[in-house]
Amino acid sequence: MIITITLNPAIDVSYQSHHFQLNKVQRVANGSKTAGGKGLNVSRVLKQLGCEPLCTGFLGGHSGSWIKSRLNQEGLDHSFIEINEETRTCLAIIDNQYGTQTELLEEGPFITIAEKDKFLSEFSKMLEKAKLITASGSLPKGIPLDIYSEISEMANASNVPFILDTSGKALEYGIQGRPFLIKPNKEELCQYVGKQELTMDEMIDAAKKICETGVQYVLVSLGKEGALLVGHDTVLLAEIPEIPVINPVGSGDSMLAGMAYALKNQYDFKTCLKWACACGMSNAMEAKTGEIHLHKVQELLTKIDVTVL
Ligand SMILES: Nc1ncnc2c1ncn2[C@@H]1O[C@H](COP(=O)(O)OP(=O)(O)O)[C@@H](O)[C@H]1O
Numbered sequence: 001m002i003i004t005i006t007l008n009p010a011i012d013v014s015y016q017s018h019h020f021q022l023n024k025v026q027r028v029a030n031g032s033k034t035a036g037g038k039g040l041n042v043s044r045v046l047k048q049l050g051c052e053p054l055c056t057g058f059l060g061g062h063s064g065s066w067i068k069s070r071l072n073q074e075g076l077d078h079s080f081i082e083i084n085e086e087t088r089t090c091l092a093i094i095d096n097q098y099g100t101q102t103e104l105l106e107e108g109p110f111i112t113i114a115e116k117d118k119f120l121s122e123f124s125k126m127l128e129k130a131k132l133i134t135a136s137g138s139l140p141k142g143i144p145l146d147i148y149s150e151i152s153e154m155a156n157a158s159n160v161p162f163i164l165d166t167s168g169k170a171l172e173y174g175i176q177g178r179p180f181l182i183k184p185n186k187e188e189l190c191q192y193v194g195k196q197e198l199t200m201d202e203m204i205d206a207a208k209k210i211c212e213t214g215v216q217y218v219l220v221s222l223g224k225e226g227a228l229l230v231g232h233d234t235v236l237l238a239e240i241p242e243i244p245v246i247n248p249v250g251s252g253d254s255m256l257a258g259m260a261y262a263l264k265n266q267y268d269f270k271t272c273l274k275w276a277c278a279c280g281m282s283n284a285m286e287a288k289t290g291e292i293h294l295h296k297v298q299e300l301l302t303k304i305d306v307t308v309l
């Protein structure tokens with residue numbers, strides 16, 4: 001079973017706006033509302049790929065109940081720790097005319113030490129059934145910065161591959177627990193190395209340095225430019241065709257789901273990278289966050305070129 005961890009879930013609200021302008025009143029069609037936060041997008045896409053993930057993390061208040069009822073409707077298995085405070089809402093405004101994507105991500109609720117300890121204790125029980133674990137997203141308040149490192153060490157001790165998609169300090173600390181794979185996008189990798197920009201060679205160097213610390217693979221997602229997969233003795237570049245983009249929010253999560261699915265099926269790394277890109281692309285072609293279509297993924301797989309660098 002794949003376990004997906006979302007420590008900071010969110011109700012994701014996404015609006016399509018034309019000529020989005022600051023400081024103006026704008027009327028829009030009703031937004032699409034999904035059970036989100038990166039890990040829940042990963043879970044939804046895994047389900048669309050035919051997997052039965054178990055979703056865990058923290059949920060609270062009315063938003064938490066709404067998310068649970070959505071997960072039930074979608075047939076997603078879940079086991080969340082109930083918290084005192086309210087689960088957050090995140091907002092995305094997509095303007096396909098201007099080609100902009102504006103996101104307002106709430107920081108999320110406060111998690112008490114008792115709630116955190118309960119999560120770790122439940123997680124250690126779930127670990128016994130896990131074949132692969134993904135953890136995605138920011139940390140809610142009160143959670144120690146090294147929690148992903150602790151989770152990774154627990155997974156490593158049980159020989160279960162751990163995949164991490166986070167940013168900033170949570171990534172910096174998380175890497176110390178030696179996850180099997182991390183998925184920064186280019187901006188997150190730049191932030192990690194403290195640079196404004198990175199060339200392709202510099203990205204490969206940065207990823208290799210991360211691998212020297214004990215991480216086995218670094219998957220760098222590059223939006224419409226495709227992706228890089230770097231390991232100790234592997235550098236693969238995926239080049240992708242142009243596609244009609246509707247809503248790219250959640251493409252990173254869909255990519256992670258594609259990678260987890262392909263790894264679980266023990267595909268070779270070139271094929272894994274293709275599945276990861278195809279799922280990210282398929283999501284970008286839909287209005288809903290964290291939605292793919294298998295027939296489109298299969299068609300996209302034939303159009304992605306992977307080269308060994
Ligand atoms: N505009 C786009 N055109 C084509 N593919 C895209 C686009 N945006 C995302 N993707 C696909 O989704 C993957 C992840 O997207 P990316 O934007 O890099 O991640 P994140 O959402 O984490 O920033 C990319 O590697 C690519 O395969």
Ligand SMILES: O=P(O)(O)OC[C@H]1O[C@](O)(COP(=O)(O)O)[C@@H](O)[C@@H]1O
Pocket residue numbers: 008010012036037038039041090091105136137138139248249250251252253254289
């Ligand atoms: O946990 P974070 O880092 O605050 O991010 C949460 C947001 O990220 C998203 O999952 C989108 O992420 P990606 O576009 O990187 O896949 C939103 O759905 C969500 O609201």
